[in-house]
Amino acid sequence: MKQLAESIIKDAYDSGASDIHITFEKTGGSVRKRVRGKMAAVRMLETDMLKRLINYLKFIAELDINEHKIPQSGRTSFYIGKLLCNIRVSTLPLTIMKEIVVIRLLNNSAEKTSTELFYNQSDYDFLLEYMKLSQGLILFTGPTGSGKSTVMYRLAAETAAEQTRQIISIEDPVEFDIDHVVQAEINDKANLSYGPLIRGVLRCDPDIVLFGEIRDKIIAEELLKTSLSGHLVISTFHSKSALSTLTRLKDYGLFKEEMTESISLIVNQRLIHAEQGSFIVYEYIDAEMIALHLNGDHPNYKTIGDKLSDMHKEGGLTDEEFEYYNRTFQ
Incomplete structure (x- = not known):
């Protein structure tokens, strides 16, 4: 067998x-x-x-x-x-x-460098800069199979390699073994709820807290509190777009004031399979754009649709590929 x-x-x-x-x-x-x-x-x-x-x-x-x-x-x-x-x-x-x-x-993209995961290699460097924040919440969003965990763990691994900050992860289960990261696995049999576990992690002096996936209101509330207490928090979340992430979080009962104060960056991404290879393409909204949206204004940012159009014009997507993904991602 x-x-x-x-x-x-x-x-x-x-x-x-x-x-x-x-x-x-x-x-x-x-x-x-x-x-x-x-x-x-x-x-x-x-x-x-x-x-x-x-x-x-x-x-x-x-x-x-x-x-x-x-x-x-x-x-x-x-x-x-x-x-x-x-x-x-x-x-x-x-x-x-x-x-x-x-x-x-879980490691089917291990042979690719971090920048090679993206169509535009500068896209990874942009995200890596956000890992230098001392506090805030960074969310990687998108559907299943869009590379959310891959990107999050690559960023955590490169940051951990510097060995200048303590990174603790809470995962269910642990998906990637990362050097210099303390990785805690949720134990369902012990019936340990997320609140006490997160508070236990905070007593271990972390600079960065990595949480595998926000699945409910309780986790969302705890991570927002953690990000407001002087820690950088990174996690994943299922949502259709960067803006709809805020709508879903509001549906959890989170207040716009605490979201404005805590969320530093929302990335919404997709995995593109083209003749030239497979790439991650994403849209993002930063803290300023998040505040604008939550206060009723419409932030101006490049959507995934805009990124696809740019790829098509540059020859990164054939006509058939562009039409397929543009239709699929509506």
Whole structure:
């Protein structure tokens, strides 16, 4: 079973895939991979083989192989030859004794330098400058698979490499091992809520607090408080645009005054797959633009649509690619 799992995972890495989907079908099971944003078939498996593969993946990710009724998620790292595989395994129950598995390849962009992640290499340097702030909240937003975590962890890793500031992360689960960063993993079994955990982190004298993802009102409130107490906080959030991030935070019941005081930068990004390669493109609003919007004015900034138009004019996107992404990102 190890050989089958490694064969599927190595094939995914070799083809530049971001995810592997292992699902039940009427006549057995299917393995598919997501490459450049689109699904592609890999192979079919007999039902018995599929169940054994799922159990093996749950085992290496330190999940409960006897639990089939609730979703689980875990991470593991291992080598296939010289290839370092860093994966997150997530399960979703379907019926009794049946579940699907999705594997996220966490280091599939490891060979790219930080600036090579972006179409305009200066885009990374701009974000890196914001890591020099002594306090505030930086949010990386966008849909699943847009590279939010990749960018956030690259920035954290480069900042940590200087060894001049204490960085502590709170993650569920830990996705990337970063040198010189204290990484705390949320323990659901200990029933530890986010509030006490964040307050515990603050007692450990951090300069920068990295929080994996804002998922609810409680987390949002705690992170805003943390950013107002003299710490730089960076996190991710799901939203359609930079401005809609503020709308969603207001829906959580956050006051515009505390958002104006705390949020330093909101980045909303997408991952573009073009003939020239795959790139992250983003729009952003800074503290001044955030204040304008929250006070009823309309800030003037370059949207992702504007960035796509610039790429098209410069030859970075073909006519077909531009039309596709312009339509998709509406």
